[in-house]
Amino acid sequence: MNKYEVLYILKTNPDEQAIEAQMEKYSALVTSNGGEVESVNKWGTKRFAYEIDGKNDGCYVLMNFTANSDFPKEMERQMKISDEVVRCMIVRK
DSSP states (O other): OEEEEEEEEEEOOSOHHHHHHHHHHHHHHHHHTTOEEEEEEEEEEEEEEEEETTEEEEEEEEEEEEEOTTHHHHHHHHHHHOSSEEEEEEEEO
16 A cells, blocks of 8 residues: 545635535545545635646645555546546645
8 A cells, every 4th residue: 555645626616515525535435445535625716827728726735645556547537537627636645
């Protein structure tokens, strides 16, 4: 089991529950694949340095977790096919 850190940006929605649901979705993805979520920090809405997909801001979330070495590729795949995730970056600690 390796330690990882993922920073992802969600589209800002007027509905705060949609953002919380996405955060829960990715935490559940880690635990369902045999990993363990250590912490989830919601940084809140931040303004982008440049426009991305017609948006000027997004909700930043930082999650620390432990998982097998093959899991980050699956998590990145799930995030890239999601319409709610603007950007993501997974780093091994």
